[in-house]
Amino acid sequence: MSMSSHDQVRPMIWAGDHLRLLDQRLLPGEELWLELRESEAVAQAIREMAVRGAPAIGIAAAFGAALAAREADGERTKLMAALATLGAARPTAVNLEWALQRMRGLIEQTDARAWADALLAEAQAIHAQDIAANHRIGELGGALIERGAVLTHCNTGSLATGGFGTALGVIRSAWSDGRITRVYADETRPWLQGSRLTAWELVRDDIPVTLLCEGAAASLLASGEVSWVVVGADRIAANGDVANKIGTYGLAVLARHHGVKFMVAAPLSTVDMSMSAGADIPVEVRAEEELLGCGGVRVAAPGARAWNPVFDVTPASLIDAIVTEAGIVEQPGLAGMHELFGQRA
Numbered sequence: 001m002s003m004s005s006h007d008q009v010r011p012m013i014w015a016g017d018h019l020r021l022l023d024q025r026l027l028p029g030e031e032l033w034l035e036l037r038e039s040e041a042v043a044q045a046i047r048e049m050a051v052r053g054a055p056a057i058g059i060a061a062a063f064g065a066a067l068a069a070r071e072a073d074g075e076r077t078k079l080m081a082a083l084a085t086l087g088a089a090r091p092t093a094v095n096l097e098w099a100l101q102r103m104r105g106l107i108e109q110t111d112a113r114a115w116a117d118a119l120l121a122e123a124q125a126i127h128a129q130d131i132a133a134n135h136r137i138g139e140l141g142g143a144l145i146e147r148g149a150v151l152t153h154c155n156t157g158s159l160a161t162g163g164f165g166t167a168l169g170v171i172r173s174a175w176s177d178g179r180i181t182r183v184y185a186d187e188t189r190p191w192l193q194g195s196r197l198t199a200w201e202l203v204r205d206d207i208p209v210t211l212l213c214e215g216a217a218a219s220l221l222a223s224g225e226v227s228w229v230v231v232g233a234d235r236i237a238a239n240g241d242v243a244n245k246i247g248t249y250g251l252a253v254l255a256r257h258h259g260v261k262f263m264v265a266a267p268l269s270t271v272d273m274s275m276s277a278g279a280d281i282p283v284e285v286r287a288e289e290e291l292l293g294c295g296g297v298r299v300a301a302p303g304a305r306a307w308n309p310v311f312d313v314t315p316a317s318l319i320d321a322i323v324t325e326a327g328i329v330e331q332p333g334l335a336g337m338h339e340l341f342g343q344r345a
């Protein structure tokens, strides 16, 4: 199935009795929709990055839980085991566990015979709420941007969420208000979410995008052209520390050094007030092979090893604003985070 330019991209669609999922590993070359009929297939799609991006994996897991409810046929142990498998698929983005906790709460409140319908309705609600949250984040974050160029990292757009995007939603919104002169996007090694996915989304929206390798970010920020670095998040701790795609921390250091503002845009489902500081956030380390090659072709010298952490933690002190659908925390710290989020997230 192909999509024409300007269609709203959705990373997944519930198709009556199964989940249709756009395989992000093949973009932009091929638009292949996977048909997932079992919860284990959804867990595998999350583990193997067919779907990625914190909110999107939470939504996919919710649909996976709905499939699991059908498979379990009223057997609580079976259903809970399937939810545990989904939850273990990736460790850093709290959105995954957040969505599954909503499902567990519902299982407690609902008669076993109604689990399948109730969990499906909840998954659809999570999906719709995420899209609405993104639009609000876009409005709030977009209004912070003074006219200038922005730099973003990884992919935080429609593909990484229910639709529209977090950091990319901010950029979309500020672009349509005429506040952005140019969008720079890091290519984002090793999965190239920037060059494959962010560029694909922006080009479809007729928003000009200029790619750079992460190593060029210092020179770009030194040039004075960029007014904001805008990124997403996989988990935000109670003190405002932020886990996001590897390389985000380096960008925040560079931004502070060059007097460039640094914004984190994320929905409430990414805020984890139970985690007191970023040091406690589990950081996923993926296979060495992902880094030793490119596009499936080995490029590193034979015998070389690789260290492949796929997220890092940016201290709150380097962040100027955390933007959520509930509002903005400026210069985030414990007090500001508690004032806005309390026990909500």
Ligand SMILES: CSC[C@@H](O)[C@@H](O)C(=O)COP(=O)(O)O
Pocket (backbone or CB within 6 Å): 052, 053, 054, 055, 093, 153, 154, 155, 156, 157, 160, 161, 165, 166, 167, 193, 231, 232, 233, 234, 244, 245, 246, 310
């Ligand atoms: C709105 S997406 C926010 C984050 O999930 C995003 O910046 C990111 O780090 C995605 O990492 P990925 O490994 O592609 O799942």
